[in-house]
């Protein structure tokens with residue numbers, strides 16, 4: 670898999686990025702380069718600017734100063750959206766229009782379709798099925814997504830990103846409101862994605878079972894990066910004597926299928 674853009678450009682590179690919302694500057698000169706294969710945690714208090722930062726990296730909010738690139742292109746000129754999977758904080762797809770779980774997850778394939786191939790193919794349907802199985806929602810495929818619990822909706826959004834088979838995943842609090850078993854399942858899924866060479870940027874308050882996967886953390890404080898460097902020290906299971914730390918970049922062989930979630 671190619672994990673950089675043309676000329677080896679990294680997934681994201683922001684230089685002196687500034688963002689104003691409602692006339693108030695909320696990001697004050699951010700420098701951040703995300704390397705291929707990284708699992709970068711964006712940490713910080715409520716309102717520090719974490720979501721705004723990742724939305725700006727994706728071009729979803731415009732910069733008022735500085736510049737940002739996705740695989741070497743400014744967001745407005747970036748065309749290869751199939752390489753990018755975004756898991757927002759909440760399910761907003763459909764804006765109240767009823768959509769089934771399968772339809773929401775299938776929308777993750779849109780960037781892979783084209784004017785020449787506008788309809789879903791067998792490969793699209795298989796990717797949607799795999800993604801639903803991975804997050805343990807295959808039996809809910811025909812249910813209205815809006816009627817699921819918050820944690821299940823979060824899993825739908827993760828499945829939507831998985832279905833797109835992107836090179837880089839950007840996840841805004843993927844564990845928020847998700848039960849402990851599903852958090853552990855998400856950690857297993859992310860570990861496999863990283864082993865396949867994908868890049869992951871995730872916003873989190875609590876890393877929980879994702880902690881051992883993190884290769885670098887940035888801490889956002891009042892719209893600035895206050896710390897960048899080593900991930901937080903592993904706790905709990907990983908810190909126990911005899912625990913086998915499976916490094917996410919351990920050289921692998923063939924990509925294995927993503928582990929199916931079996932939430933209790």
Ligand SMILES: Nc1ncnc2c1ncn2[C@@H]1O[C@H](COP(=O)(O)OP(=O)(O)OP(=O)(O)O)[C@@H](O)[C@H]1O
Nearest residue numbers: 690691695713714715716717718719720721722889
């Ligand atoms: N659409 C908006 N208009 C005006 N101000 C906004 C808007 N969205 C966010 N803000 C403000 O920008 C700042 C950063 O918000 P942001 O959502 O990026 O923080 P966060 O670190 O992701 O917070 P949380 O952990 O609560 O999700 C906050 O002060 C917030 O009130």
